[in-house]
Amino acid sequence: MLEVKGISFGFSRHPVLRGISFSLAGGQILSVIGESGSGKSTLLKALYGLYDLDGGTIRWKEKKILGPAYNLVPGEPYIKYLAQDFDLMPYISVRENIGKHLSNFYPGEKARRISELLDIVELSEHAGKKPGELSGGQQQRVALARAMAQEPELLLLDEPFSHIDSFRTSALRRNLFSFIRKKGITCIIASHDSVDALSFADKTLVMKNGEIIREDSPQKIYSDPDSYYTASLFGEVNEIPVSQIFPELGTEKNIFIYAHELHPDEASPLKIRVKASYFEGSHYLIRGLHQGKTLFFSNPNSIPAERIIAVRPDIRIVKERLNTKNGI
Ligand code: ADP
Numbered sequence: 276m277l278e279v280k281g282i283s284f285g286f287s288r289h290p291v292l293r294g295i296s297f298s299l300a301g302g303q304i305l306s307v308i309g310e311s312g313s314g315k316s317t318l319l320k321a322l323y324g325l326y327d328l329d330g331g332t333i334r335w336k337e338k339k340i341l342g343p344a345y346n347l348v349p350g351e352p353y354i355k356y357l358a359q360d361f362d363l364m365p366y367i368s369v370r371e372n373i374g375k376h377l378s379n380f381y382p383g384e385k386a387r388r389i390s391e392l393l394d395i396v397e398l399s400e401h402a403g404k405k406p407g408e409l410s411g412g413q414q415q416r417v418a419l420a421r422a423m424a425q426e427p428e429l430l431l432l433d434e435p436f437s438h439i440d441s442f443r444t445s446a447l448r449r450n451l452f453s454f455i456r457k458k459g460i461t462c463i464i465a466s467h468d469s470v471d472a473l474s475f476a477d478k479t480l481v482m483k484n485g486e487i488i489r490e491d492s493p494q495k496i497y498s499d500p501d502s503y504y505t506a507s508l509f510g511e512v513n514e515i516p517v518s519q520i521f522p523e524l525g526t527e528k529n530i531f532i533y534a535h536e537l538h539p540d541e542a543s544p545l546k547i548r549v550k551a552s553y554f555e556g557s558h559y560l561i562r563g564l565h566q567g568k569t570l571f572f573s574n575p576n577s578i579p580a581e582r583i584i585a586v587r588p589d590i591r592i593v594k595e596r597l598n599t600k601n602g603i
């Protein structure tokens with residue numbers, strides 16, 4: 276339903292998007308991940324029609340999305356775009372901000388929809404306040420609710436949880452995506468946080484330097500990352516020669532192993548000199564050195580610096596990875 280073909284765009288000749296193509300079926304949720312500066316925000320703005328492209332086309336249901344040179348008021352009514360910096364109306368209440376673009380023709384229906392959205396973003400008790408009386412995270416939740424209020428056909432969310440405290444994010448994320456699914460809204464979410472990509476997206480694009488370097492299901496990308504860049508978007512990762520952990524497998528290949536997959540194992544030939552332990556709540560992330568190279572693994576407890584620890588992953592994970600792109 277959304278068809279993006281070879282779009283390119285740059286600010287004063289500096290190319291930011293280079294030949295981006297993908298398509299998305301109606302009702303699907305797509306996540307776009309990539310390091311800061313890789314072009315995620317620029318892509319979303321281009322999809323919303325805020326830029327005149329240097330090349331390529333964007334179509335939503337056969338209709339071409341055009342830039343400001345062809346559109347007096349940039350942006351399309353059936354698309355909602357939630358910018359990284361949300362702009363709320365300061366002099367009206369939370370309730371009025373959310374309902375701002377809703378018709379007053381059916382006041383009962385309008386009130387019902389606003390209260391459903393207030394529930395979803397958990398702001399019912401703040402409905403009468405003005406944005407200035409809210410924290411940054413609460414303001415971002417108002418902006419989210421406002422973007423969803425008209426039930427757009429296509430919803431573009433740029434880092435929608437960036438200002439929201441993590442203890443609230445998971446419930447909010449569940450509410451939000453179940454609303455989006457229920458309403459059949461097609462959604463693209465740009466995020467540097469891979470959790471947003473993993474749990475809710477049907478499909479994920481990995482962006483690097485203005486290009487799509489991977490397009491797959493989030494599960495597939497996580498369990499079968501084909502580059503260090505992609506793997507590292509999901510947390511600390513190690514690139515390890517298989518011969519250093521399971522020489523009996525007789526391969527010269529390297530594999531990517533996430534820190535939480537690497538554990539102390541006395542039988543392992545891979546010995547690490549511990550440098551630091553970082554408390555991460557449910558476990559410690561341990562940083563150590565092996566032949567001058569930094570490696571990360573997780574452990575239930577901290578480990579004193581300079582201690583030598585033998586580590587390796589479960590052999591099942593190694594065999595699995597060797598059968599995929601990951602074996603490099
Ligand atoms: P991301 O959202 O992935 O962090 P952006 O799309 O914001 O990346 O930025 C991609 C690149 O485009 C960056 O190098 C950034 O400096 C550049 N860029 C973004 N907006 C502008 C702008 N208005 N003018 C010039 N360069 C810009």
Ligand code: MG
Pocket residue numbers: 315316317359433434
């Ligand atoms: Mg951005």
